[in-house]
Amino acid sequence: MGRINLERKYDMFDITLAEARLLEWLDRHRGEMLTMLEELVNTDSGSLDKAGVDAVGAILIRFFQRQKISTSVLRDQTHGDAIMAAVQKQSSADSRPILLLGHRDTVFAKGEAGRRPFHIKDGRAYGPGVGDMKAGIVMNAFVLAAFQEMGGQPAPLAALFTGDEEIASPFSRSTIEQNARRALAVFNSEPARANGNVVTGRKGGVFILLEVFGKSAHSGVNFFDGVSAINELADKIVRLKAVTNQAKGVTLNVGLVRGGETVNTVAPYAAAEIDLRFVQQCDREASLSEIRKVAEDCRIAGTSAKVIIKGEFLPLVETQHSPRLFEIYRSAANELGIKLQGEFTGGCADSGFASAQGVPTLCGVGAVGGKAHTRDEYIEVDTLTDRAKVLALAICRLNADQLYN
Numbered sequence: 001m002g003r004i005n006l007e008r009k010y011d012m013f014d015i016t017l018a019e020a021r022l023l024e025w026l027d028r029h030r031g032e033m034l035t036m037l038e039e040l041v042n043t044d045s046g047s048l049d050k051a052g053v054d055a056v057g058a059i060l061i062r063f064f065q066r067q068k069i070s071t072s073v074l075r076d077q078t079h080g081d082a083i084m085a086a087v088q089k090q091s092s093a094d095s096r097p098i099l100l101l102g103h104r105d106t107v108f109a110k111g112e113a114g115r116r117p118f119h120i121k122d123g124r125a126y127g128p129g130v131g132d133m134k135a136g137i138v139m140n141a142f143v144l145a146a147f148q149e150m151g152g153q154p155a156p157l158a159a160l161f162t163g164d165e166e167i168a169s170p171f172s173r174s175t176i177e178q179n180a181r182r183a184l185a186v187f188n189s190e191p192a193r194a195n196g197n198v199v200t201g202r203k204g205g206v207f208i209l210l211e212v213f214g215k216s217a218h219s220g221v222n223f224f225d226g227v228s229a230i231n232e233l234a235d236k237i238v239r240l241k242a243v244t245n246q247a248k249g250v251t252l253n254v255g256l257v258r259g260g261e262t263v264n265t266v267a268p269y270a271a272a273e274i275d276l277r278f279v280q281q282c283d284r285e286a287s288l289s290e291i292r293k294v295a296e297d298c299r300i301a302g303t304s305a306k307v308i309i310k311g312e313f314l315p316l317v318e319t320q321h322s323p324r325l326f327e328i329y330r331s332a333a334n335e336l337g338i339k340l341q342g343e344f345t346g347g348c349a350d351s352g353f354a355s356a357q358g359v360p361t362l363c364g365v366g367a368v369g370g371k372a373h374t375r376d377e378y379i380e381v382d383t384l385t386d387r388a389k390v391l392a393l394a395i396c397r398l399n400a401d402q403l404y405n
């Protein structure tokens with residue numbers, strides 16, 4: 001592809017020549033970005049598939065090596081390693097880095113990519129994890145590469161590629177928090193909403209395992225010696241419906257139930273997996289105490305129950321300076337002819353851990369798409385480069401004075 005005429009393409013906007021070169025670099029790498037996206041989508045990387053998540057990481061590390069971008073790897077035995085890539089800034093007034101977040105894991109089991117590999121149809125790209133969030137990590141990688149080659153970053157850039165977000169980041173959370181704490185600002189490249197909006201607020205969530213214990217017995221021979229854990233769990237599930245409070249934005253979903261041994265055995269064990277979501281952190285405590293009360297209050301004599309917290313996301317909340325971060329991003333988008341708003345969503349993400357550190361955080365700056373976590377997940381192909389350009393331009397215009405004063 002020949003070089004496009006920078007002045008002609010961007011001169012109607014208030015964009016400097018240095019910025020235009022950066023944008024043009026991203027335009028020119030559209031093909032490479034799509035090639036990497038295809039490679040990433042076609043590599044299975046479910047959260048519990050460490051080998052797969054690390055294979056996605058290896059593709060990124062090879063790319064950074066070719067781009068002469070330094071990387072470091074924080075290893076874990078169980079989950080995908082956390083990979084940090086950094087582009088330095090010489091003689092910067094502010095040494096706090098701008099942090100880009102992205103996760104390499106998906107919700108899909110091994111074999112899914114083979115069954116429905118990456119493909120493009122009518123301007124949309126499909127495949128497991130294409131929007132959530134392999135497009136986002138491609139964007140982050142290429143935005144780093146653009147600055148590495150063309151310069152123009154107002155502060156050092158750091159990008160964290162984690163491997164356990166879909167299971168609430170048990171390994172990566174502390175790394176995200178540490179890096180967010182010393183960052184100037186954080187962008188998380190989760191997919192933009194289907195209408196093009198980015199995400200300025202998210203619910204917090206807790207994944208809970210509720211276990212109920214009873215006593216087994218032969219259901220024909222000595223039925224009345226048994227104590228059914230399933231019956232008690234069923235009763236608890238009905239009572240737990242009261243935790244949901246639509247006005248407050250609190251929801252409780254019993255997403256999985258299991259229990260029992262055979263059809264002719266009184267069930268000695270039953271369990272439910274619960275997803276609690278909330279807007280305000282105070283509703284977390286109130287809801288958890290309601291859940292614990294229901295767990296402790298066993299209505300069937302001889303049963304007992306236990307509540308175990310399996311995973312947790314903090315809400316993405318507006319901090320003092322986050323509206324300014326959004327304004328810088330939105331005006332960059334406007335200059336590139338893209339109109340967008342900030343939006344609240346019930347979906348949880350790592351951006352909650354970042355914003356809880358008090359750093360201005362904007363989420364959903366990835367490619368525009370929808371239907372995440374389903375077979376119909378897609379992104380609008382053109383937005384892969386379009387949103388990378390918005391992110392790059394917003395980064396160019398970020399400085400501590402504008403953000404914090």
Ligand SMILES: [Zn+2]
Binds near residue numbers: 103165190349
């Ligand atoms: Zn995601």
